[in-house]
Amino acid sequence: MFQQLKQRFLSQTGEDDTKLNTKEIDLIRETWSHLRSDIAGFKTFGADLFIVFFQHYPDYQKQFKSFKDVPISFSTVSMQTMRYNKKLLAHGTYVMYTLSMIVDNLTNPETLDQMLKRFARNHYRRRIQITAFERLRDIFIVQLAERLGPELFGKKATIAWRKVFDYILNALDQMDSNKEMSSFSPNELTILQKVWYNITRTQSNVFGTNLFLRLFELHSNYLPMFGFPTTTCLKDETFRGCAKLAAHGANVMYALNMVFDNLDDLEMVDELLSKLVHSHVRRGxxxxxxDDIVQPFADVMDGIRSQFDSNEVEIIERAFMFVKQRIQQLYEEVDAADLFDDDSSHSSIDATII
Incomplete structure (x- = not known):
């Protein structure tokens, strides 16, 4: 049945133009509004989509930690059970609302472009291949055709929806081509890694401790977040020399050391930082x-600036800002489905930036 529908709806579209015209956008929104009119059905559509996807391509299920071990079969009983699995339902729902966001912004090219770039970055660092999206697209169109019927979903709708997915595929392909390399030259990376390693090895306790002391001076509201009373006297020598404060500082130093050593591989950097982001999201x-750690970092760097060439300090500060900004970007890209994931690996690195 699937192959027959696939042949009917996906083959021989006869369209070379990949851009959506006004009529096609209207058609996309019309078909989508019919699907969204039934909210309950809209949510389970996403779960059903992945159930069928895994039935036809079982190897892809292994890439989803939340439900990789859940048995899926073609039986009606299995599908009814699986479609209400909370983690699968959450991921399917996330996909559906992501598509809604794309559909609603088809006439806003700049906004759409940023959405697609974010989506592409999120999936690129998870090493999801373009082939997987092509196969999911084919199943999505078949499922949508089955749900809406031939009167609402014919050849023109098929062509239009394939163009929507072409936008997504092009964004993924562009990401694969660019690989979003950082703006540091090989020589700058060598300088950064050598100098920061020396700072970490010889001054991690002093630098890290001073970093947090300066943060607490400027923003005392952070004291309880790190397990210190709001009444803490920052000038108290016992506090300034306590092991907990030194440990927080060392975590920052070695976390930055880890990231700086991998700035020649942005995919690796995103993997490392995404673990940190998930840990921080769960901690609120x-x-x-x-942003509040930027001034303390600059102030502490000023205290040791005379030990280094101005070029070395500039590279360190630029690298720090790059990491800070990338963390904030990754916050925006946290996959909602991941927040339903109980896998403890997200918090396995006890590295803290603030």
Whole structure:
């Protein structure tokens, strides 16, 4: 049945133009509004989409940690059970509302472009291949055709929806081509890694401790977040020399050391930082809070500036800002489905930036 529908709706579209015209956008929105008119059905459509996807391509299920071990079969009983699996339902729902966001912005090219770039970055660092999206697209169109029927979903709708997915595929392909390399030359990376390693090895306790002391001086509201009373006297020598404060500082130093050593591989950097972001999200730390560490970092760097060439300091500060900004971008890209994932690996690195 699937192959027959696929042949009927996906073959021989005869369209070379990949851009959506006004009529096609209207058709996309019309078909989508019919699907959204039934909210309950709209939510389970996403789960059903992945059930059918895994039935036809079982190897892809292994890429989803939340439900990789859940048995899926073609039986009606299995599908009814699986479609209400909370983690699968959450991921399917996330996909459906992501598509809604895309559909609603088809006439806003700049906004759409940023949405697609974010989507592409999110999936690129998870190593999801374009082939997987092509196969999911084919199943999506078949499922949508089955749900709406031939009167609402014919050849023109098929062509239009394939163009929507072409936008997504092009964004993924562009991401694969660019690989979003950082703006540091090989020589700058060598300088950064050598100098920061020396700072970490010889001054991690002093630098890290001073970083947090300066943060608490400027923003005392962070004291409880790190397990210190709001009444803490920052000038108290016992506090300034306590192991907990030194540990927080060392975590920052070595976390930055780890990231700086991998700035020649942005995919690896995103993997490392995404673990940190998931850990901070679960602790209720907001992305704007990372802005508050910038001034303390600059102040502590000023204290040791005379030990280094101005070029070395500039590279370190630029690298720090790059990491800070990338963390904040990754906050925006946290996959909603991941927040339903109980896998403890997200918090396995006890590295803290703030």
């Amino acid at each position: 730390i907001e992305p704007q809070m990372f």
